[in-house]
Amino acid sequence: MLGDKYVAIRRxxxxxxxxxxxxxxxxxxxxxxxxxxxxxxxxxxxxxxCRKTLQSLGYVDFTFEDFFALFLEQLDDVLQGxxxxxxxxxxxxxxxxQSVSDYVVxxxxxxxxxxxxxxxxxxxxxxxxxxxxxxxxxxxSAVEPMGEESDHVHITALSDALGVPIRVVxxxxxxxxxxxxxxxxxxxxxxxxNLPSATGSGSESIDPFITLLYxxxxxxxxxxK
Amino acid sequence: MQASRARLFKEYKEVQREKVADPDIQLVCxxxxxxxxxxxxxxxxxxxxxxGVFQLVFSVPEQYPLQPPQVRFLTKIFHPNVHFKxxxxxxxxxxxxxxxxxxxxxxxxxxxxxxAHPEPDSPLNCDSGNLLRSGDVRGYQSMARMYTxxxxxxxxx
Numbered sequence: 511m512l513g514d515k516y517v518a519i520r521r522x523x524x525x526x527x528x529x530x531x532x533x534x535x536x537x538x539x540x541x542x543x544x545x546x547x548x549x550x551x552x553x554x555x556x557x558x559x560c561r562k563t564l565q566s567l568g569y570v571d572f573t574f575e576d577f578f579a580l581f582l583e584q585l586d587d588v589l590q591g592x593x594x595x596x597x598x599x600x601x602x603x604x605x606x607x608q609s610v611s612d613y614v615v616x617x618x619x620x621x622x623x624x625x626x627x628x629x630x631x632x633x634x635x636x637x638x639x640x641x642x643x644x645x646x647x648x649x650x651s652a653v654e655p656m657g658e659e660s661d662h663v664h665i666t667a668l669s670d671a672l673g674v675p676i677r678v679v680x681x682x683x684x685x686x687x688x689x690x691x692x693x694x695x696x697x698x699x700x701x702x703x704n705l706p707s708a709t710g711s712g713s714e715s716i717d718p719f720i721t722l723l724y725x726x727x728x729x730x731x732x733x734x735k
Numbered sequence: 736m737q738a739s740r741a742r743l744f745k746e747y748k749e750v751q752r753e754k755v756a757d758p759d760i761q762l763v764c765x766x767x768x769x770x771x772x773x774x775x776x777x778x779x780x781x782x783x784x785x786x787g788v789f790q791l792v793f794s795v796p797e798q799y800p801l802q803p804p805q806v807r808f809l810t811k812i813f814h815p816n817v818h819f820k821x822x823x824x825x826x827x828x829x830x831x832x833x834x835x836x837x838x839x840x841x842x843x844x845x846x847x848x849x850x851a852h853p854e855p856d857s858p859l860n861c862d863s864g865n866l867l868r869s870g871d872v873r874g875y876q877s878m879a880r881m882y883t884x885x886x887x888x889x890x891x892x
Contacts, residue, residue, distance in 0.1 A: 619834070655833055656834070657831075
C-alpha cells in the first residue's frame, strides 16, 4: 500500500523523541537538498518569534538560548557556500551524534511548549482530552522533558510555531472502519500568517515537504515518490 | 562537557544577581569545581521547618542540563519525601519530569515548595508518610519540628 506512494522509509531512534528527531532530520535534509534560502530566512524569523514568546512567558534566557543557537547553527551549515557547510553524510553523522541531536530535540520542545502556552485557550481542550491535566502541567510533564512522546497536540504546536506543514501517514487502525483497506494521512497545516510565503494567499492545497509515518508509539520518516 | 560548563557559568552569574531577590536561598558553587554546589535554604514559614536552615548538596552531571542535577539534603529532615538516612529527595523534576527549563535556583525553590507540601503517597520516609496518611498531622508536625530544632537550627552563643 505504502509502496504506491512512497519510495523509502528512514527509521529513527525509538526513545520517545522520535517525532522531534524525525522532524529535525527531515527538515534539515530538505533545506540541504533544495538550498531554499527563502525558507531558511522565513523559519529564522519564526524562531525569533518563538524566542520572544518564551521570554514573555517568563523563561530565563540562559535556560533555552544554547538550544536555539545550536539549531540556527545547523540551519546555516546545511546551506552551501559557507566555511562550515556540511554534506548529506555529515548531516547524518550529526543527527546520530547525541550532543547535537538531543540539543535540537530540546530546541523543538521549548518551541512547542512556548506555542502551547501562548495559545493555551486554543490548546486547553485538546490537552484536557489527551491527559486530563492543565496546559501548564502538560507542558511541564509531557512536552519539556526529554523522552516524553509526542501526540497531535505537540505536532500541531510545532507546525504552527515554525510555520512548517507536516504530513503524518497513520498506519494504525484509524481507517479500518471504512471497510476497505486504505492508509489514512493527516496534514498538519500551520495557522495562516506563519505559512511559507509561496502559499500565502487563499485555499490552494499545500504540499508538506515533511512526511512522517506513524505506527502506534513511533514516528519514522517517509520519502514520497 | 563544554556545554554544561558554559551553562553552569551562566547560572553562577544569575545566582550572583538573584541573591537579593531570593533571600531564602543561598546557592554557592565549589571554589574549584563548577559541578559541585551547595545551598542553604530556609524552612518555609507556617510549616514545621520554619526557623530552620537546611543544607543541600548538588552534584551536576556532565550531560547537564539535559540531565538533572543530583540533589540531597545534608541536614537531617523528617519529611515523607526525603530519605531519613541519605537525604535523597523524591521529586518528579529531579527524575523523569526534569527539563533544561529548570535551574539550580528553581530546583531550590521547588524543594522549598515540597517542604511546605509533602506528598505522603510516595514516601521515602515511611514513618513520616504514615503519620500523614493516617491523618495524624499533629504527630507529623511535632516530629518534624523536633528534628528542625535538633538538626537545622543555627547554634546560638
